[in-house]
Amino acid sequence: MVVPLHYYLGLSVALFALGVVGVLIRRNILVILMCIEMMLNAVNLAFISFADAFKAVDGQTFVFFVMTVAAAEVAVGLALVVAIFRHRATVYVDDLNILKW
Amino acid sequence: MQMLFLALAAIALISGVLVVFQTHPLRSALWLIVNFFAVAGIYLLAHAEFIAAIQIIVYAGAIMVLFLFVIMLLNLRRPEEETEPGYKLGQKLTAVALAALTAVVLVYGFFRAKIPLAKETAVSVGNTESIAKSLFTDYLLPFEVTSVLLLVAIVGAVILSKSRLK
Numbered sequence: 001m002v003v004p005l006h007y008y009l010g011l012s013v014a015l016f017a018l019g020v021v022g023v024l025i026r027r028n029i030l031v032i033l034m035c036i037e038m039m040l041n042a043v044n045l046a047f048i049s050f051a052d053a054f055k056a057v058d059g060q061t062f063v064f065f066v067m068t069v070a071a072a073e074v075a076v077g078l079a080l081v082v083a084i085f086r087h088r089a090t091v092y093v094d095d096l097n098i099l100k101w
Numbered sequence: 102m103q104m105l106f107l108a109l110a111a112i113a114l115i116s117g118v119l120v121v122f123q124t125h126p127l128r129s130a131l132w133l134i135v136n137f138f139a140v141a142g143i144y145l146l147a148h149a150e151f152i153a154a155i156q157i158i159v160y161a162g163a164i165m166v167l168f169l170f171v172i173m174l175l176n177l178r179r180p181e182e183e184t185e186p187g188y189k190l191g192q193k194l195t196a197v198a199l200a201a202l203t204a205v206v207l208v209y210g211f212f213r214a215k216i217p218l219a220k221e222t223a224v225s226v227g228n229t230e231s232i233a234k235s236l237f238t239d240y241l242l243p244f245e246v247t248s249v250l251l252l253v254a255i256v257g258a259v260i261l262s263k264s265r266l267k
Contacts, residue, residue, distance in 0.1 A: 006212075007110070041136070
């Protein structure tokens with residue numbers, strides 16, 4: 001018995017909204033990065049469910065690219081977090097106002 | 102099949118909620134690994150075996166290990182004093198309302214979408230061979246650009262962690 005497409009899409013939407021909530025209500029920059037990962041994962045889920053529904057492999061190829069971008073984003077993001085922590089000794093976004101004038 | 106999907110979806114959602122609402126980032130990271138495994142199981146249900154394997158190796162393996170390294174690197178001193186400054190209730194409600202709005206817009210978009218994709222007749226979608234064929238023929242240029250992106254990310258991460266921010 002096949003799982004219908006809207007089940008996958010519903011889960012994808014729920015995970016994405018959960019990631020949005022996390023990005024908006026948390027102030028720890030590490031948790032915010034993790035929630036961004038969760039949102040990327042939700043998008044991957046939508047891609048894969050469409051790839052399954054349409055029997056096309058392109059969706060899975062796109063997920064491959066999204067994962068690469070996510071890996072690059074995490075590497076640079078965590079390097080930034082470490083650099084900022086050495087500079088300001090904080091991981092809370094409230095204390096980061098370097099770009100504010 | 103459907104029961105398996107619902108069980109995995111429940112695990113993914115519960116662990117996702119726990120990621121957002123844990124106080125210590127280490128616990129959030131561990132729950133995020135649970136979330137990734139549940140989503141990888143759902144990928145398996147959707148006939149994406151290769152992507153499920155990549156999900157576990159790259160996300161649950163490499164990326165989360167990187168996260169755990171950084172968390173343990175940063176939070177070693179004064180773990181008990183590290184309390185996160187909280188938002189006001191109104192701000193939190195606004196955030197949840199915005200997320201709900203996002204979800205409503207997404208659902209609306211999904212259900213109104215008219216997708217003009219023709220049903221292709223790939224016999225075995227999802228195995229490594231068909232993905233490789235697509236990757237090295239139709240998407241060859243994006244694939245090469247991806248390698249440049251990874252190189253840029255490596256150089257950027259090295260430079261950022263070498264020099265202090267002035």
